[in-house]
Amino acid sequence: MKHLNSARELPRKRVPVSRILSALLFVNLIFSTHSGAAPGVQESHFIDPTAIVQCGAPYKPCSFGSDVYIGPFAILMAGSGAGNKKTSGITIGNDSDVQDNTVLDATAGPITLGEKVIIAHGAAVYGGASIGVTGNCRPTTVMVCASFVGFNSEIAEGAVVQRDAMVTHLAKVDAGVTIPSGRVVPPGVEIKTNADAWKKTVKITEADREFMADVIHVNVAFAAGYARLENRGPSSVCGVNRNPETDFATSQLPTLAGVETEDPRFRNRIIGRVAFSQANMPAMGDHVSLRADEGTPFSVGTIGSLRDFTTFHALEHTQLRLGPGGEYGAGSVVHGGKDNNRITSTGSRFKLGDNAVYYNSTAGDNCTIGEMSFVANSNLPSGFTVQPKHVYMAGIVRTIDWERRARPTVKNDHERCPR
DSSP states (O other), X not given: OOOOOOOOOOOOOOOOHHHHHHHHHHHHHHHHHOTTXXXXXXXXXXXXXXXXXXXXXXXXXXXXXXXXXXXXXXXXXXXXXXXXXXXXSEEEOTTOXXXXXXXXXXXXXXXXXXXXXXXXXXXXXXXXXEESSXXXXXXXXXXXXXXXXXXXXXXOTTOEEOTTOEEOTTOEEOTTOEEOTTEXXXXXXXXXXXXXXXXXXXXXXXXXXXXXXXXXXXXXXXXXXXXXXXXXXXXXXXXXXXXXXXXXXXXXXXXXXXXEOOBTTOSSXXXXXXXXXXXXXXXXXXXXXXXXXXXXXXXXXXXXXXXXXXXXXXXXXOEEEEOTTEEEOTTOEEEEXXXXXXXXXXXXXXXXXXXXXXXXXXXXXXXXXOTTOEEESOXXXXXXXXXXXXXXXXXXXXXXOOOOOOOOOOOOSOOOSOO
């Protein structure tokens, strides 16, 4: 089967002095807003101000390694501090990332993410799960051993995703099941038993490993870049604002009808060159993250509706071009990829259902993607409909048989942005 496209791994840069200063600033923020952070932590990481991180009394402490990036509206629930308060509710290792609108719910037990773990947009991980901690990494041409959980996927209580393993998009790993090193769960597939973990998975490829290495590189750059922005002024990482300068993107502001716009008080995160065709910010729900900080620009036609927990993003050096009248459901993800001349596009009156994912594709006018469906690497003619709970990609069509849990409703008591 065909997985997400990838590019070669980019070299990592030396750490500048400004990054060290921003790391020290962020340590102060961790102790002032999340008092349960592990004592003595002196590592660099960045947590978006809109992320909800329940760590510290009355919750269990959390431990974050170096170069960790936690994206907009991520929810990290460390669980009650009763009992052994020395046990971390959530542990995240070096070079790992927890992206937009994800959920780490450790109320039923600790969650451990090892080094170089990717929790992609909208994914959920539940108590007792571990990702990227056990297993082996075989010698390959890619000098990064990562683990991956894809868009809107779910890792249930006590499940294990080993190092050098992938759970791709809108897939589920049931409670207590282990995905072994070297295996990939295809999109939409539910792994119910350890026998399924071999029968229903495929072998990882060098392209998969290269893709993960690229994602790690980008998010390590985000950890440093957003920390530098915040060091210049806390409101720089709030609301409608510019993206950080990186080796794959220049710093730019969103635009409304061509006019650069900055509004740190806006409740959602609109970042980088998101170019709206309309002169006023479109009506939208809450927990919306439109991030043109990697792939850029995003050309966005008039919005029909943009519901809660929607995420727009794109791989580096790719673009989004979204037609007028688009409707984007709650928890939906639009993501740019490297097919179609690196442009992911829609025609007019495109409809994307709740918790559905549209990746690396083109669509004509009046196309509809049903709820909790995954479309990738496809060119949809005008008027095309993908039924709810289906995978449609590169000649593969399958149904999705599992039910997604509702996202928790949690208040952010420590947001660092002006309102």
